[in-house]
Amino acid sequence: MHAWPASEVPALPGKGRDLRIHDTATGGRITLDPGPVARIYVCGITPYDATHMGHAATYNAFDLVQRVWLDTKRQVHYVQNVTDVDDPLLERAVRDGQDWTELAERETALFREDMTALRMLPPRHxxxxxxxxxxxxxxxxxxxxxxxxxxxxxxxxxxxxxxxxFGEVSGLDAEAMRLLSAERGGDPERPGKKNPLDPMLWMAARPGEPSWDGGSLGAGRPGWHIECVAIALDHLGMGFDIQGGGSDLAFPHHEMGASHAQALTGEHPFAKAYVHAGMVGLDGEKMSKSRGNLVFVSAVRRDGVDPAAIRLALLSQHYRSDWEWTDQVLADAVERLARWRAAVSRPDGPSADALVEEVREALADDLDSPAALAAVDRWAALQGTEGGTDEGAPGLVSRTVDALLGVAL
Structure with a gap:
């Protein structure tokens, strides 16, 4: 499966900071020092309805991680999956009278288009x-x-x-795990299981559903968690730097995946840090496919909104926060984009050297994108009042915003 084209990341003077990021497993911030090649795995979409703003917010967060690491002159080995066979996908295909493979291919293609428009850096695999x-x-x-x-x-x-x-990733007690397992695709009430929390690794073939040759396992299809483990171990190995996704993946998905990998290898941990993005809501409810309260990136783009403004709207919220998508959030982003573009369109301006370091420091501090935006706002305000004589400043600001925030001015 192919990803999407990469936008060029401008090189900035100097060198970025090492990333300090919140780790769900420890409950605090840790400083990551990946070595010359940083390794990250981010769980991808189940392609039956893509891409809503909750998706976009999550992938924006881990795009920032890549950009911080690239600014430290590291290479980034980024892997993302697509859960292109799973119960929700099959159920949607039946509901809509579609072939499940065609549905998956169409929505994956739309996801690629959205990621390209938002200038998200693609995974290597x-x-x-x-x-x-x-x-x-x-x-x-x-x-x-x-x-x-x-x-x-x-x-x-x-x-x-x-x-x-088991249990160290999410830090939840058994009862909380049981409730979430029932809510998020598990089957804790199934009779015969050794532990109600035990997840399925291989589902035997069901009538009318796709299946594959499982060798000694028999015909069937894989469980959700082992899918990501197989891909991560194959392309990254144990002990990679970040396992990422939305906060609703901490349990059961990332908890179970870590246990699968640790049982397979006898090594610990599966990932050095478990990083989770907050949930995006609409009208007081979490934005989700099951509720149907979705704002799609493609729909906002079709309304004529510049993708750079959509990205600024996402960046205006801290990645770990739960927040609401509103018309005002988008309107503020459109206005901010206009101000920034006006500021960098002038032939000179106030020095931007300090700005580069402010943005670097903000993003290295647990991806504090609101602080990074505020730093650019201050420079743009000075440009509008005091002016300056640094002919290189507008270009440096443009490159900084492009390289570190993924916004093209």
Whole structure:
């Protein structure tokens, strides 16, 4: 599966700061020092309705991570998946009378278009669940043969009790996990499971649903969590720098994935940091496909809104915050974009050297994009009142905003 084209990232003078970021597993900020190649895995979409502002906010956060690392002169090895076979996708296809593969391909293509328009840097590896199945089957077989998985009426389940570190990612107690498991795709009430929290690794073929050859597992399809584990281990290995996604993935998805990988390898941790973006709401409710209260990037683009303004709207909120998408948030972003473009259109201006460092420091401090925007606002305000004689300043500001914030002025 191919990703989307990369926009050029301008080089800035000097060097960026090491990233200090909130780690869900420890509950505090940690400073990441990845070495010459930073490794990041971000969970991708299930392509039955893409791309709403909640998606965009999440991928914007991890785009900032890439840009901070690139500014430190590191390479970035970024991997993202596409869950192109799963119950919600199949259910939507049946509801709409569509072929599930055509639905997945169409929505994935739209996602690529949105990511391109928003100037999100693409992953080096963009992998679909279906294409990962040949690598998933042997992992499930290894878990079963090691006693970390068991058969239940043809389905294969992972035994969470085999991982001594289970629970360390989310920090939740058993009752909270059970409630979230039922809400987020698990089946804690199924009779016969060793532990209600045990997640499915391999679903035996069901009538009328797609299935693949699972070798000794029998025909079926993979569970949600093992998909990402197989892809991450194949392309990044254990102990990569960041596992990322929305905050609703901390449990069960990232918790289960970490346990799968740790049981497979005997190593810990799966990722050095677990980083989660907040939820975006609309009219007092979390924006979600199940509720149908979605604002789509493609629809806002069709209304004639500059994608740079959409990106500024996302950047105006701290990535870990839960926040509301409103007409005013977008209107403020449109106005900010106009002010910034007017400021950099002048032939000279106040020195921007300090601005570069302010933006770098803000983003290195747990991706504080609102503080970064405020720094550019201050420079633009000075440009409008005091002027300046630095002929290179407007160009430096443009490059800084492009390189670190992904906004083209």
């Amino acid at each position: 963009y992998i679909g669940a279906v294409e990962a199945i040949p690598g998933i089957v042997p992992l499930v077989e290894r878990l079963r043969d090691a006693g970390a998985a068991y058969d239940l009426d043809g389905d294969i389940y992972f035994s969470v009790d085999t991982d001594p570190h």
